[in-house]
Amino acid sequence: MNPPPGTLTGLLTDPASRAAVATDRSGHVPATPPDGVVRARDVEDVVRTLRWATEHRTPVVTRGAGTGLAAGASAHAGEVVLDMSGMDRILQIRPDDQVAVVEPGVLTADLDAAAGEHGLFYAPDPASAAISTIGGNIATNAGGLRCAKYGVTREAVLGLDLVLADGRRVRTGRQTVKGVAGYDLTGLVVGSEGTLAVVVGATVRLRPRPAEVATLAAHFDDVVTAAAAASAITAARLQPSVLELVDSVTLEAVDAARGSSLRSLGGAVLVVQCDGRGAGAEIDAVGAVVGRSATTWRSTTDPAEADDLLATRRAALPALEATGDVFIEDISVPRSRLADAVRGVQAISARTGVRIATVAHAGDGNLHPVVVVERGGTVTEGPAWDAACAVFELALELGGTLTGEHGVGLLKRTWLRAELGQDCLDLQHDLKRVFDPLGILNPGKGI
Structure with a gap:
């Protein structure tokens, strides 16, 4: 390893520090570790690092908690990692304005809990909320369980x-x-995967905690029927805050991990939550829709029972990771095509012989097909990667997108032209050069 030129205060170059920040949860492992890591504690650490990087033409990969799933924080030799997880202060919560000001290293769940002390909540709710950071959520425009009603991170960042x-x-x-002075640079940076600038602070929108919450779990013979029921809920003009789908492969993994018996109730489950005044009546209306095709369903207004029902969805990824190595895809399709998408994923799994589990934010058509291989196997080449690529193709065929909330990272860049078109892709490269003319911010990612 050739150390970066010049002197950078706080640069850690020991093997353990470099290895610890080389990759994320995507399954992609770089051939070499980065040259070093700076663990930022304040804005001046970031300013100093980027001035040094500009002077020495050294690429910088910004990193939060490393929970990304598209190799967006992967770093290799010749690059320096800027670790933002130490900038983890909630600077302000202003209940009367329903806003918070936070540093990027704040954990998503911690912000939500702090807002809760004022009768508020932070709406974006990724499954990784307990371990992912606000900065990482901003980088990928993360969504989550509540995005069916409240939208993704971009809707929460002011x-x-x-x-x-x-x-x-x-x-x-x-x-x-509200505010429309100038171009929306905030919206541009949200979802830009660290390629345009480094986020050192964010003003985010909070919302009042709902007065009522009602939750429903409906079981179905198969995942295609469950997906069709999810689309029927949307078609009925109902707007749950949570509408999640879990297939049989995932249910079996969750049962093994938690000692439950959910798979015995059916081949798929929808977990639905409605909130606000009238939540009980709305969940009854949801029950009337799903009752047409569900084998069984039940609803509750008890918070503990609701948490138990939602725990099935939140346990999905850890349970699947316990069964092997995984690659978690992140396609979105029009909500009316959800059943077509899960049917297509099943066909890809059968055709390739690759095990694929599917969970979905069904309320907004965002599916997470999870490619599972034996421990120590590869998920980024061979049959597993062929299956993943077939899922990408399926998404585009159905009028969808390669990524709903995980980002493009390193793993999906070759597919961007097919979705965006060359002219649009060229325009995005032009924007990148305006913000980062030397191309040192997270090169090779996003676009």
């Missing part, structure tokens, strides 16, 4: 404090709910 590639500090957006 303004950003940024450090540009050359070390300049800028502030985008606002601290008001």
Whole structure:
């Protein structure tokens, strides 16, 4: 390893530090570790690092908690990692304005809990909320369980404090709910996967905790029927806050991990939650829709029972990871095509012989087909990768997208042209050069 040129205060180059930040949860392992890591504690650490990187033309990969699933935080030789997890303070919660100001290393669940002390909540709710950071959520425009009603991270971010590639500090957006002064640079940075600037602070929107919550679990003979029921809920003009789908492969993994017997109740489950005044009546309306095809369903307004029902969905990924090595895909399709998508995933699994489990944020058509291989096997080449690529093709055929919330990262870049078209892709490269003319911010990722 050739150390980066010059002197950078705080740069850690020991093998253990470098190896610890080389990859994320995507399954992609770089051939070499990065040259070093800076663990930022304040904005000045970030400014100093980027000024140094600009001076020495050294690429920088910004990293949060490393929970990304598209190799967006993967780093290799010749690059330096900027670890933002130490900038983890909730700077303000202003209940009267229903906003919070936070550093990027704050865990998503911690912000939600802090907001809860004021009768508020932070709406974006990824399954990794307990371990993922706000900065990482901003980088990928993360969604989650509640996105069916409240939208994804972009809808919750009002303004950003940024450090540009050359070390300049800028502030985008606002601290008001409305505002259209200038271009929407905040919306542009959200979802840009660390390729445009480094987020050092965010002003985010909070919402009042709902007065009523009702939750339903419905079991079905198979996942295609369950997916069709999810689309029927949307077609009935109902808007649950949570509408999640779990297939039989995942149910079996969850049963093995938790000692439950969910698979015996059917081949798939929908977990639905409605909130706000009238939640009970709305969940009854959901029950009337799913009751047409479900083998069984039940609803509750008890918070403990609701948590137990939602735990099935939250346990899905850890349970599947316990059965082998995984690659978690992230396609989205029009909500009316959800059944077509799960049927297509099943056909790909049968055709390739690759085990694929499917969970979905069914309320907005966002599926997570999970390719599972034996422990120590590869998920980024061979039959497993062929199956993954077939899922990408399926998404585009159905009028969907390669990624709903995990980002493009390193693993999906070759597919972007097929979705965006060359002219649109060229325009995005032009935007990248405006923010980062030397191309040192997370090169090779996103676009």
